[in-house]
Amino acid sequence: MILTVTLNPSVDRALEVDALVRGEVLRAADSHIDPGGKGVNVSRALLANGVRSTAVVPTGGAEGEQLVDLLNAEGVDLLSVPIAGRTRSNITLAEPDGTVTKINEAGPVLSDTEFAQVSKAVLDAAEHADWVVICGSLPPGPSIDAFADLCSRLVGAGNRLAVDSSGPALLAGVAAGAALVKPNREELAEAVGAEPATLGDVVEACRRLRAAGAGAVLASLGADGAVLVDADGVLAGVSPVSVPRSTVGAGDALLAGFLAAGARGAAALTEGLAWGAAAVSLPGSRMPTPADLDRTHVRVTPDPDPSRLLHS
Numbered sequence: 001m002i003l004t005v006t007l008n009p010s011v012d013r014a015l016e017v018d019a020l021v022r023g024e025v026l027r028a029a030d031s032h033i034d035p036g037g038k039g040v041n042v043s044r045a046l047l048a049n050g051v052r053s054t055a056v057v058p059t060g061g062a063e064g065e066q067l068v069d070l071l072n073a074e075g076v077d078l079l080s081v082p083i084a085g086r087t088r089s090n091i092t093l094a095e096p097d098g099t100v101t102k103i104n105e106a107g108p109v110l111s112d113t114e115f116a117q118v119s120k121a122v123l124d125a126a127e128h129a130d131w132v133v134i135c136g137s138l139p140p141g142p143s144i145d146a147f148a149d150l151c152s153r154l155v156g157a158g159n160r161l162a163v164d165s166s167g168p169a170l171l172a173g174v175a176a177g178a179a180l181v182k183p184n185r186e187e188l189a190e191a192v193g194a195e196p197a198t199l200g201d202v203v204e205a206c207r208r209l210r211a212a213g214a215g216a217v218l219a220s221l222g223a224d225g226a227v228l229v230d231a232d233g234v235l236a237g238v239s240p241v242s243v244p245r246s247t248v249g250a251g252d253a254l255l256a257g258f259l260a261a262g263a264r265g266a267a268a269l270t271e272g273l274a275w276g277a278a279a280v281s282l283p284g285s286r287m288p289t290p291a292d293l294d295r296t297h298v299r300v301t302p303d304p305d306p307s308r309l310l311h312s
């Protein structure tokens with residue numbers, strides 16, 4: 001069982017518009033509502049592909065109820081921790097060429113007591129988990145020290161921890177000795193203080209995160225694919241998408257596919273890239289099912305050319 005933790009989940013509302021024009025009334029051609037938040041998406045993708053997963057989410061207010069209803073409707077196994085604040089709604093504006101504009105709320109404050117309740121739910125459920133996957137932004141409230149403490153306690157208890165977050169939360173996961181971290185290009189740049197221009201720069205940045213404590217680094221690079229740096233070496237892969245519809249949740253699908261396939265080696269990276277590409281071809285933050293997956297376009301190579309330039 002893979003336990004996911006989303007400290008700041010959301011109800012995701014995606015509106016498809018012909019073109020984004022500031023200051024105008026725009027008419028949506030289509031709209032979707034999905035349960036959201038990065039760990040929630042990882043659980044949804046795993047479930048859609050027959051892999052057991054439980055999602056821990058703090059929920060509150062009408063949007064919290066809606067989130068629980070949406071997740072129940074999808075059949076996601078849920079550990080919902082009630083909080084006083086209102087679960088956020090995040091908005092996606094998607095244009096026909098695949099351009100996505102996202103507006104994310106800060107989310108409700110998690111009090112110290114609420115964070116302690118969520119942590120207890122995580123630590124208890126972690127006893128039965130193959131992986132604990134903490135994803136997404138931290139909500140207002142918990143200090144970075146409290147978050148770092150949760151990561152350290154999970155690792156200390158022998159759990160395999162994966163962290164997909166940004167800024168200090170990503171670095172806290174690294175320092176705690178997470179078995180896996182999944183930064184995207186911007187998060188990787190922020191973590192090492194340098195913007196990668198080539199695959200060699202990405203590999204070097206991943207190596208720095210491993211030296212700082214992470215077991216493996218899966219760097220997602222948008223249309224440039226992904227790079228895996230772990231104890232076995234370096235792998236890079238791409239999976240071209242002919243008609244991108246929405247990149248929202250693509251990183252979550254990549255991570256879910258990688259974990260589902262064993263989180264090691266070319267087979268796992270290939271699976272992750274196939275799930276990521278499928279997510280990009282689907283509207284909103286819909287997660288791919290087996291019928292959406294096409295592994296034939298995925299190309300994974302060891303020790304990629306370090307001078308290859310990043311495009312996206």
Ligand SMILES: Nc1ncnc2c1ncn2[C@@H]1O[C@H](COP(=O)(O)OP(=O)(O)OP(=O)(O)O)[C@@H](O)[C@H]1O
Pocket residue numbers: 183184185219220221222223224225226239240241244247248249250251252253254272273276277280
């Ligand atoms: N335009 C694209 N074309 C092809 N594949 C893409 C594209 N965008 C994303 N992907 C695939 O999805 C994966 C994850 O994308 P990205 O690096 O944008 O993740 P992310 O920023 O974590 O996404 P999110 O936070 O929305 O889940 C990439 O590694 C790649 O495999």
Ligand SMILES: O=P(O)(O)OC[C@@]1(O)O[C@H](CO)[C@@H](O)[C@@H]1O
Pocket residue numbers: 008010012035036037038041090102104135136137138248249250251252285
């Ligand atoms: O604000 P965060 O926590 O960084 O990201 C939240 C979010 O953008 O990430 C998911 C896509 O990866 C969406 O479901 C959700 O709206």
